[in-house]
Amino acid sequence: MNAPLNFDAALRLIRLGLEEDFAHGPDATSEATVDAAAMLTAHVVPRQPGVVAGLETVVWTMHEVSPAIDVTVHASDGDRVAPGDRLVTIQGPARAILSAERTALNLLTYASGIATLTHEWTQELAGTKAKVRDSRKTLPGYRDLAKYAVRCGGGVNHRMSLGDAVLIKDNHVASVGSVVEAYRRTTAAFPELPTEVEVDDLAQLEEVLAFSPDLVMLDNFGVEGTREAVDKRDAMSPGTKLESSGGLTLDVARAYAETGVDFLAVGALTHSVTILDIGLDADPN
Structure with missing residues (x-):
């Protein structure tokens, strides 16, 4: 793949996404339904087959929201993945994870869509x-x-x-x-x-x-x-x-x-x- 994903460029996108999500205050739904001390374990899982790209954006997004979130990546960018594969496991404060979820998935699904189409061409x-x-x-x-x-x-x-x-x-x-x-x-x-x-x-x-x-x-x-x-x-x-x-x-x-x-x-x-x-x-x- 030659050059790796540029951290600074990705971080700008992550911060922009989080800024949009928190533009009108904290995550109201999570604060209302999830106890402040609640912990969560969740997995990033594809719903369809394809080629994954941008896994590090999940790690960087979660850590941008809370350093207390632990992220374990099980796959590599460029891997062909199938529905149900566990790509990433995330553990930590539930509110923080849920607040970071959409920004992380937006970047991951976008990059993986490009990688999947490119793979079809190759x-x-x-x-x-x-x-x-x-x-x-x-x-x-x-x-x-x-x-x-x-x-x-x-x-x-x-x-x-x-x-x-x-x-x-x-x-x-x-x-x-x-x-x-x-x-x-x-x-x-x-x-x-x-x-x-x-x-x-x-x-x-x-x-x-x-x-x-x-x-x-x-x-x-x-x-x-x-x-x-x-x-x-x-x-x-x-x-x-x-x-x-x-x-x-x-x-x-x-x-x-x-x-x-x-x-x-x-x-x-x-x-x-x-x-x-x-x-x-x-x-x-």
Whole structure:
């Protein structure tokens, strides 16, 4: 999975979630129904199969609410899990655990949903050289968690921000008149950064391949057009990687992968998240 989940980024989300939950006072329901001295043992359990990600957010959320809460994690991020598996056991003051429950589960189910979908893509691409990649189509504050979840599911990350790589798109090209001029300017200004160029057709691809860029994004190419693009790449600049992009879906993923492209860019991994249903089950008294 390479880089671990960033604690500081996750803690900002945890504190924001808790701030929202306590915006109008303490947990009224728990204070009314649960004795102040009551202790609780509960388990984080999936309701459906999937790939889990973000388990540490449960630990960090519980400890943010109360250091007296003891948390034991039984699984690892990236694990395939089944309904009923005990992923985490939580023991401690009942009111504190119940108050932290929703924030912890919100982050865990969100990340696990991304990891599960990414895993589906990686399974579809198995046996080819293509990897599924995410995009910057993430909600503010959630990027690190979302991209971490992609890694947990077996995918790879695109750039994390605007400054760690160059991506020349159509609006950049329009501003300077040609894709070649945009490439010339960006590589002159930021020679140390990896450079990716988006192209709309094969003619534009030929222009760009003459400069042997690191990576070319094939925007809305069909399968046959992608196969032609791979042939041109192999002939003109075999060291350049190709990335298919634009409305890709699982049912066509393998057809694209078998053309010989290196990446499939799938913004839906993070912008159309369906959570993995995971709950907190308390032991009976």
